[in-house]
Amino acid sequence: MSGHTTYVPSNKAARWFNDRLPILGMAHEFLTFPTPRNLNYFWTFGGILTVMLVMQIITGIILAMHYVADTKLAFDSVQAIKRDVNFGWLIQTMHANGATMFFIAVYIHMFRGLYFGSYKQPREVLWILGVIILLLMMATAFMGYVLPFGQMSGWGATVITNFFTAIPVVGSDLLVWLRGGYTIDQATLNRFFSLHYLLPFMIFGVVVLHVWALHAVGNNNPTGVSVKSDKDTVPFHPYMTVKDSVGLVGFALFFALFIFYMPDYFGEADNYVEFNSLKTPAHIKPEWYFLPFYAILRAIPFTLFGLPATLYGLIAMFGSIAILAFLPWLDTSKVRSTSYRPAYKIFFALFVLTCLILGYCGSQPTDKEVLRVGSKVVLDMTGLAQIFTAYYFLHFLVVLPLLGLFEKPLKLPASIADSVLDSIRPGHGLPTGAHAEPQTKG
Ligand code: HEM
Structure with missing residues (x-):
């Protein structure tokens, strides 16, 4: 690549030092690292x-x-x-x-x-x-x-x-x-x-x-x-x-x-x-960066097996972070970049929206009214947080595993170099008279 x-030390002192502590070689590897x-x-x-x-x-x-x-x-x-x-x-x-x-x-x-x-x-x-x-x-x-x-x-x-x-x-x-x-x-x-x-x-x-x-x-x-x-x-x-x-x-x-x-x-x-x-x-309320997780913590409504809702809230909150560690195995698509996954692009946008709405829910009192029909409050902040907490987990546990199996991705470029050069070849949006030459040199 x-x-x-x-690394070849340029002088005797550098060689003497690097033979004893190869830190210069490491720094060189860092600077020349192929990106x-x-x-x-x-x-x-x-x-x-x-x-x-x-x-x-x-x-x-x-x-x-x-x-x-x-x-x-x-x-x-x-x-x-x-x-x-x-x-x-x-x-x-x-x-x-x-x-x-x-x-x-x-x-x-x-x-x-x-x-x-x-x-x-x-x-x-x-x-x-x-x-x-x-x-x-x-x-x-x-x-x-x-x-x-x-x-x-x-x-x-x-x-x-x-x-x-x-x-x-x-x-x-x-x-x-x-x-x-x-x-x-x-x-x-x-x-x-x-x-x-x-x-x-x-x-x-x-x-x-x-x-x-x-x-x-x-x-x-x-x-x-x-x-x-x-x-x-x-x-x-x-x-x-x-x-x-x-x-x-x-x-x-x-x-x-x-x-x-x-x-x-x-x-x-x-x-x-x-x-x-x-x-x-x-x-x-916590600092803004904790708000989506705080909303998940407060969203769980049920008591099960005699255990309090708060416990399930705690499990859901830690689970919402822990689930990230399993992501490499939950996403079954062979295609990495969402740019080539048109269907996933929509779900990705929905996921971003979910995190933002959960953040908003976390910043508000739980009983704040969200939707009223006539005199009846049909949705409060807890309800809203529950809907989006459900989607948060569905995204990882259902959307990502299944979508990879059924989605038809777009055609991938043959190589990174091709993707760069394709975008500057004539007919790909390069202004007339502009030269693609410098970028074609490897
Ligand atoms: C103190 C916090 C962090 C530091 C200082 C840090 C540092 C870095 C650096 C220097 C790179 C290479 C440059 C780049 O790709 O931007 C990198 C790449 C990466 N980091 Fe982090 N990181 C941090 C937190 C995180 C977190 C929280 C995650 C995910 C949960 C993460 C996931 C990744 C991944 C997947 C890459 C490879 C990206 C790629 O090549 O496409 N990092 N990180």
């Missing part, structure tokens, strides 16, 4: 996420130098960071908004994978490592949100940990174990701070495995067609380093918009009030 060369020539900007999000992770770790370490994990001081210490620490306002805003940006980037990265079938053979392990990263990210964000110890921090943690009491036999003990006591208090804050500091480094470790797995099997691409020859690829550097940099700058501008102009856009007014365990806020 093009650009894939074995499909048709990757679009959706493929820049892996790099964006890597930079975001490092930024979250660096800003987090600085915050931890000034933060005080004491229930009586935590809230004030965050305010002091914003007001009294040099550039504390910037570091704190970058970290808090960084969490939101991280999730925006990771959801784009995941939906890219879902659309282009990047989870399919031979990338199953790469995908599953991604699902593990997602779970670790969720745990990290949940515990981080408790640290400023505002009303939403404390009450969010109270509501979510309370759900665990629904687990038979061990539920109540588990709740005390998670909280380190009967309520959200000093022990909870200590353990959440400790784990919130630890988990990002675990995420970093899993990201190393994730990228390792990527290097073992190579990138997927927008056609989903596998790399067949040198003509299909270009070396990672300079082609993807430049493209990744452009993507990163674009994303940084979007991020900066929130840091400098709307730092509280994703925040909750209630979290500017210190946590008071005797005063419940009017409407407790």
Whole structure:
């Protein structure tokens, strides 16, 4: 494949060092890694996420130098960071908004994978490592949100940990174990701070495995067609380093918009009030990135075998993430990219819509009216969440397994190079007088 060369040290010192620690060879392998020539900007999000992770770790370490994990001081210490620490306002805003940006980037990265079938053979392990990263990210964000110890921090943690009491036999003990006591208090804050500091480094470790797995099997691409020859690829550097940099700058501008102009856009007014365990806020809801899962948690209406609905809600919520790990085997279609699957394209759009509607349901009170006929409310927010929770699971358990067997996909290009060249050959939309020549050179 093009650009894939074995490293030859350019001088004696480099050879001496590389013979003892072959890190220069590894860096060389990284830079020359053959990437499909048709990757679009959706493929820049892996790099964006890597930079975001490092930024979250660096800003987090600085915050931890000034933060005080004491229930009586935590809230004030965050305010002091914003007001009294040099550039504390910037570091704190970058970290808090960084969490939101991280999730925006990771959801784009995941939906890219879902659309282009990047989870399919031979990338199953790469995908599953991604699902593990997602779970670790969720745990990290949940515990981080408790640290400023505002009303939403404390009450969010109270509501979510309370759900665990629904687990038979061990539920109540588990709740005390998670909280380190009967309520959200000093022990909870200590353990959440400790784990919130630890988990990002675990995420970093899993990201190393994730990228390792990527290097073992190579990138997927927008056609989903596998790399067949040198003509299909270009070396990672300079082609993807430049493209990744452009993507990163674009994303940084979007991020900066929130840091400098709307730092509280994703925040909750209630979290500017210190946590008071005797005063419940009017409407407790999690951060936006948890909302679809929160809607699924609250959607299950039935009690079965004498077990509470909440337990089934918990199972459904964790199940909605766990099911992603089985995706490579649930999707029976041999064609990777949705671009060549006209029927699946419709179901994919329906799935995206489902996630958005579930997110909306999660942000609203459960008894809020959705549809009324005459004087009768025929659908409330719980009902709406139930319909779309049902579709969420149907998508994975029925649509994906069956559609692959019956759907007639479009004709795939013979190769990646052909797909690129076809789009610029005369009669394929190239403006008259434009030259296809540079792209035809392999
Ligand atoms: C901290 C979070 C993450 C980081 C830093 C990260 C990093 C990366 C990088 C650098 C790449 C290669 C460039 C690219 O394809 O964009 C990549 C590819 C990939 N990632 Fe992630 N990732 C993260 C989370 C996830 C999650 C949550 C999933 C799925 C559940 C996932 C699934 C994939 C897949 C399937 C590929 C291969 C894509 C392809 O070649 O088409 N990643 N990731």
